[in-house]
Amino acid sequence: MPLSDADDLKRLRHVEGKVLSNPQIRKKFFKLYKEADPNAQIPELEAQEAQESAINEQIKEVKDQLAETTKKLREREAAEINARERERLARAPYNLTSGEIDEVIQLQDKKYKDGELLSLESCAQIFLHTHSVAGGRPGPRLPFSTKGARPKDDFRKALLDPKSELFKDPRGVTKRMADEAREELRDAFGECVV
Numbered sequence: 001m002p003l004s005d006a007d008d009l010k011r012l013r014h015v016e017g018k019v020l021s022n023p024q025i026r027k028k029f030f031k032l033y034k035e036a037d038p039n040a041q042i043p044e045l046e047a048q049e050a051q052e053s054a055i056n057e058q059i060k061e062v063k064d065q066l067a068e069t070t071k072k073l074r075e076r077e078a079a080e081i082n083a084r085e086r087e088r089l090a091r092a093p094y095n096l097t098s099g100e101i102d103e104v105i106q107l108q109d110k111k112y113k114d115g116e117l118l119s120l121e122s123c124a125q126i127f128l129h130t131h132s133v134a135g136g137r138p139g140p141r142l143p144f145s146t147k148g149a150r151p152k153d154d155f156r157k158a159l160l161d162p163k164s165e166l167f168k169d170p171r172g173v174t175k176r177m178a179d180e181a182r183e184e185l186r187d188a189f190g191e192c193v194v
Contacts (some may be wrong), residue, residue, distance in 0.1 A: 031069060085120040094124050 019029050030045040089096045089104060096104065108123040118126075155177075158164040166173050 089120060089124050094121075094128065096124065096127075100127070 020026050021107060026140070027045070027048065030042050034040060034045060037151060086101055091100050104120060104127045106124045107127055108120060111118050111123065142156075155166060155173075158166040161167075
């Protein structure tokens with residue numbers, strides 16, 4: 001049974017109604033129609049595409065700003081960590097000079113390029129170990145005297161003994177120690193030092 005033009009038109013309107021009632025399918029339909037007829041003017045599709053491009057542009061700007069802010073934050077954190085580690089290497093037990101710290105950083109960069117990921121402290125230990133043997137440098141520099149190199153007036157033992165002279169007459173002991181030190185200076189440098 002052949003379809004009449006009225007039946008064709010009715011069927012097409014039914015399909016059109018079904019397609020255009022769903023927003024996602026409606027957009028696809030308009031895009032397909034635009035592909036079939038590039039010269040066709042579809043204001044609804046053009047408005048949606050303009051809105052999407054504006055939104056995508058704003059999203060791209062926000063992502064770029066977020067990436068830039070994250071990068072700046074990471075750089076600042078890295079600089080703070082680097083400064084703290086440099087200060088740590090300048091103190092005990094490492095007591096490195098700024099030149100030696102730069103050499104430790106170069107050693108860390110070299111190890112990183114070789115595929116090893118080491119902290120600055122690990123590289124400082126390697127640096128001290130290699131330079132103490134190769135350069136004839138004495139072992140790690142300690143910020144305090146050791147038992148073998150204590151001064152002759154070492155009063156640490158007296159602090160451990162509650163019956164010592166230091167607890168009985170502290171002013172007299174400190175005055176005597178100061179007088180002895182002053183005499184040593186006078187003997188070494190003459191009467192100009194008081």
